[in-house]
Amino acid sequence: MVFSCVLATGAATGALPGEAGETSAPQDSAVAPRSAKSSGTADGKTSDDAAEAAYEAMSDGKSPEQSAQAAEEAVSRSGDRWGAVYSQGEYQEFEQALDGEYTGVGLWARRTVDGQVQVTKVRSGSPAARAGIRDGDRIAAVNGRTVTGRPVTEVLTLLRGERAGTSVHVGLQRGTRAWSETLRRANLPTDSVSVGRLGSGATLVKVTAFTKGAGEKVRTAVRSAPARGGVVLDLRGNSGGLIDEAVTAASAFLDGGLVATYDVRGSQRALHARGGGDTTRPLVVLVDSGTMSAAELLTGALQDRGRAVVVGTRTFGKGSVQMPSRLPDGSVAELTVGHYRTPSGRGVDGRGITPDLDADKDALRRAETVLTGLGAPS
Numbered sequence: 001m002v003f004s005c006v007l008a009t010g011a012a013t014g015a016l017p018g019e020a021g022e023t024s025a026p027q028d029s030a031v032a033p034r035s036a037k038s039s040g041t042a043d044g045k046t047s048d049d050a051a052e053a054a055y056e057a058m059s060d061g062k063s064p065e066q067s068a069q070a071a072e073e074a075v076s077r078s079g080d081r082w083g084a085v086y087s088q089g090e091y092q093e094f095e096q097a098l099d100g101e102y103t104g105v106g107l108w109a110r111r112t113v114d115g116q117v118q119v120t121k122v123r124s125g126s127p128a129a130r131a132g133i134r135d136g137d138r139i140a141a142v143n144g145r146t147v148t149g150r151p152v153t154e155v156l157t158l159l160r161g162e163r164a165g166t167s168v169h170v171g172l173q174r175g176t177r178a179w180s181e182t183l184r185r186a187n188l189p190t191d192s193v194s195v196g197r198l199g200s201g202a203t204l205v206k207v208t209a210f211t212k213g214a215g216e217k218v219r220t221a222v223r224s225a226p227a228r229g230g231v232v233l234d235l236r237g238n239s240g241g242l243i244d245e246a247v248t249a250a251s252a253f254l255d256g257g258l259v260a261t262y263d264v265r266g267s268q269r270a271l272h273a274r275g276g277g278d279t280t281r282p283l284v285v286l287v288d289s290g291t292m293s294a295a296e297l298l299t300g301a302l303q304d305r306g307r308a309v310v311v312g313t314r315t316f317g318k319g320s321v322q323m324p325s326r327l328p329d330g331s332v333a334e335l336t337v338g339h340y341r342t343p344s345g346r347g348v349d350g351r352g353i354t355p356d357l358d359a360d361k362d363a364l365r366r367a368e369t370v371l372t373g374l375g376a377p378s
Contacts, residue, residue: 071327080336082320084153088330089162097190097211104160105168105183107133108237110290115149120290121237127183133172140178141171161185192241193217195224198232200368202376206234207249210241210294215248222252222278230282230376232367233302236312240293243271243321250301251277253308259301262321262340279307282374284367287312287355293319299353300342309374310355311367319348 075083086094096102106126109117117139122129139147142158159168164187171180192209203225205218218233225231231253250259251274259271285299285308296315302308319339324332339349346353359366 071331071333075333075335078335082318082322083333083335085327086332086334088332090157091324091332093160093162101187101189102160103162103164103185103187104156105170105185106188107159109139109152109156111152117147117150117152117155123188126188127186131181131183133181134174136174138173139170140173141169141180143169159183193221195221198364198368200230200371200376201226201228202230202232202368202371204232204234204364207238207295209238210243210245210249212242212245214241215245215251218249219252219277222281225281228376230284230371230374232284232286232364232371233308234286234364235291235295235299236286236288236363237290238292238295239290240295240318243294243297246294246298247271247273250298251275253277253279253281253283253302254305255279257305258343260297260340260342261345263338264321264323265337273301282371282376283308284370284374285310286363286367287315287353288360288363289313289316289352291315291353292317296348296353297340297342300346300348303353303356304343304346309357309370310353311357311359311370312355312363313358313360314354315348315352317348317350317352319351 072085075085093102104126105128106123107119107128108121110120112118119128119133119135119137119139121135122133139155141147142155145158147155147158159170161168164185167182167184169180169182172178190209190211192207192211192214194206196204196206198204203221205221207214207218222231233253247259254273254277256273256275256277259273261268261270263269283302285302287295287299287310291299291312292315296317296319299308299310299315303310319341320336321338321340322334323337324334327333339347341347342353357366357370
């Protein structure tokens with residue numbers, strides 16, 4: 001199951017709203033397709049209705065371009081904040097990303113309050129990094145098209161393209177400097193989990209997205225960590241992904257029990273951790289405004305069950321579940337079907353998760369201090 005926010009069109013570009021604010025879209029997340037029908041959007045209309053409208057829009061004899069636009073308009077009218085239509089090629093890219101690889105230039109971005117698209121992260125060794133693009137640079141145009149004011153997911157889709165080796169022309173700004181770069185797209189690995197050691201001796205586990213295998217990598221990292229050391233689970237900037245992977249990650253720190261509940265088509269369901277997790281090692285979870293969807297679900301579970309101290313800033317607030325519907329031309333309408341809640345019954349959508357301790361720039365240092373207070377040796 002996908003609580004898609006990671007790439008659903010920008011999602012890794014994520015299924016992001018593209019509205020003004022702190023929304024970030026990593027270019028290496030993805031959503032997995034499922035052939036489930038859906039129901040229930042935020043304004044009371046059903047996503048089945050939205051899917052049917054999109055299907056009809058693509059079956060009325062218009063040109064492919066007109067049909068695609070009509071389908072997008074039908075989904076937009078549904079009132080589904082997270083609804084979107086993706087081409088068959090785009091959706092195939094999302095599947096590839098879940099398998100550990102995606103085609104792109106290697107950058108993450110967000111849309112600022114004034115509508116500009118700002119680079120938030122550049123992947124080491126990527127085409128963007130080799131071109132000298134840095135965090136904070138602004139993307140002004142892609143292939144000659146001005147992108148200011150456009151949804152960040154749309155911009156990142158233009159950057160990704162469909163094949164490695166193809167080129168994309170990017171207009172950039174840094175302060176008063178304006179210049180352009182021609183980047184050649186490449187196949188890039190989605191290394192979503194990295195493990196390191198902090199100066200205090202604690203183990204740092206950074207998860208950027210819940211792609212396939214991410215949950216088991218977290219479990220392995222925890223089992224391999226020094227017996228006397230604490231763990232910092234860094235979910236900052238994690239835009240979500242596969243919910244099963246988030247539940248597996250939760251199983252690294254819980255001995256079974258409830259992780260979350262969710263509703264689909266009015267049916268209530270529950271997600272449970274596996275048994276045998278490490279329930280005693282001191283644990284701090286780091287979050288920020290870029291922590292979304294499945295990452296919020298994991299954070300809420302560990303917080304509600306008293307397993308971790310959460311440090312950072314309020315999370316994004318995406319607690320909705322998306323499932324896809326195939327359209328006549330092979331494209332996919334990704335629509336909201338329900339919402340999830342933490343073990344204590346808290347809704348996350350539109351609210352986010354409030355950390356136990358606020359911290360921004362010195363969040364990692366604060367996390368180490370908290371670990372010491374929880375009994376981890378310094």
